[in-house]
Amino acid sequence: MSATLELSPWAHPKSxxxxxxxxxxxxxxxxxxxxxxxxxxxxxxxxxxxxxxxxITLARPGIxxxxxxxxxxxxxxxxxxIVKQTQSKTNRKMTMAQxxxxxxxxxxxxxxxxxxxxxxxxxxxxxxxxxxxxxxxFWA
Amino acid sequence: xxxxxSPPSPWADEDAQAWLTSSGGWQKIxxxxxxxxxxxxxxxxxxxxxxxxxxxxxGRQGLWPQETTDDLDEVVxxxxxxxxxxxxxxxxxxxxxxxxxxxxxxxxxxxSLDQEIRILESRSNDEPxxxxxxxxxxWGPFWQT
Numbered sequence: 001m002s003a004t005l006e007l008s009p010w011a012h013p014k015s016x017x018x019x020x021x022x023x024x025x026x027x028x029x030x031x032x033x034x035x036x037x038x039x040x041x042x043x044x045x046x047x048x049x050x051x052x053x054x055x056i057t058l059a060r061p062g063i064x065x066x067x068x069x070x071x072x073x074x075x076x077x078x079x080x081x082i083v084k085q086t087q088s089k090t091n092r093k094m095t096m097a098q099x100x101x102x103x104x105x106x107x108x109x110x111x112x113x114x115x116x117x118x119x120x121x122x123x124x125x126x127x128x129x130x131x132x133x134x135x136x137x138f139w140a
Numbered sequence: 141x142x143x144x145x146s147p148p149s150p151w152a153d154e155d156a157q158a159w160l161t162s163s164g165g166w167q168k169i170x171x172x173x174x175x176x177x178x179x180x181x182x183x184x185x186x187x188x189x190x191x192x193x194x195x196x197x198x199g200r201q202g203l204w205p206q207e208t209t210d211d212l213d214e215v216v217x218x219x220x221x222x223x224x225x226x227x228x229x230x231x232x233x234x235x236x237x238x239x240x241x242x243x244x245x246x247x248x249x250x251x252s253l254d255q256e257i258r259i260l261e262s263r264s265n266d267e268p269x270x271x272x273x274x275x276x277x278x279w280g281p282f283w284q285t
Binding site: 007009012023026030044047049050053104108112130136 | 184
């Protein structure tokens, strides 16, 4: 260990090389790229949120390898489009409870999208971002 | 007035779980993390801590790529034990290389490792006992960066 202490798990060059090896050797980067390249009508909301979760946690300096920001940019564009389309397709036959549930889900995905936007410098929010509301017990 | 129903977490949804479970890349990530955690802490402390960080982030029901029913418990416990050994290794190294133990950055690293260990201890319990709403000290502004 050098006198200059590296503090976070992703600060040390050996850690960074390990994360890069992991994401490339597993094929996960390729899978994420294929996912975000799909037409929006083939992506459902739960899968979309799972991918957002993976990108929010992994896409940070030290973990996310150089040269793969196109995945983040494309993911932001696709989720934005999905949110827009889902809003316009809201079923008029929904009950009040279903409407509320749907609204809560859309609020949550919009917030998760905002966290990703902050990560790629596209967020319009000026306030600090917090843990998304449904990611309960995240640090427990 | 009806109460607003909270949606599930991204990893609690069965459709999302099915998609992730079908991902070959995700299964390989699980195997690579496990193999890294089995390395010698004094030789690969940074790689092991990196692997443990992903157990903290992804080692939860519905998210971890489980190969057996006990797999999640085992990997969480393995990551916890390895972080304990890494903390001891860093402390020993700091003593050997001078007065690093009194360095504020070293103390912050130790505090962060303690928090990382506590999160994994909490995860080992059926009901999480951890009360922290914040990431470990050295993980920075986690939601901003």
